Amino acid sequence: MAQDIVFIEALKVDTVIGVYEWEKTIQQTLQFDVEMYTDISQAAQIDDLSKTVDYAIVAEDIVNLVKQNQAELIETVAEKVASHILTSFPVERCRIKLRKLGAVASTASVGVFIERTK
Numbered sequence: 001m002a003q004d005i006v007f008i009e010a011l012k013v014d015t016v017i018g019v020y021e022w023e024k025t026i027q028q029t030l031q032f033d034v035e036m037y038t039d040i041s042q043a044a045q046i047d048d049l050s051k052t053v054d055y056a057i058v059a060e061d062i063v064n065l066v067k068q069n070q071a072e073l074i075e076t077v078a079e080k081v082a083s084h085i086l087t088s089f090p091v092e093r094c095r096i097k098l099r100k101l102g103a104v105a106s107t108a109s110v111g112v113f114i115e116r117t118k
């Protein structure tokens, strides 16, 4: 199994998210940390982006996915993002930490941390 990781840190996406009615009328910020387990050795050997995971494309996909799929729970969002990454990129395993910023008073952050395997 690949031990290499391509990662994205602190990707922020503004979207409609939440369980309560008042949350469905505002935009809130989700923040993603994503770790994608993939073998980078071939890409490194021949210096070729097409042989690894393009983090810019993944980041763009996450923004589009979140904005196009309105959800109540951050669990739903994290699961969708993980599923997309595993089915669309050469990634064996991914770990996603998803924070909902400013959601709960007096906290540094709240969120979910999931790990999914192909």
Ligand SMILES: Nc1nc2c(c(=O)[nH]1)N=C([C@H](O)[C@@H](O)CO)CN2
Residues within 6 Å of the ligand: 017, 018, 019, 020, 023, 072, 073, 074, 075, 100, 103, 104
């Ligand atoms: N495990 C979760 N707990 C809560 C969620 C959530 O998505 N997952 N969401 C809410 C509300 O939408 C909250 O963010 C508003 O205060 C509460 N708990």
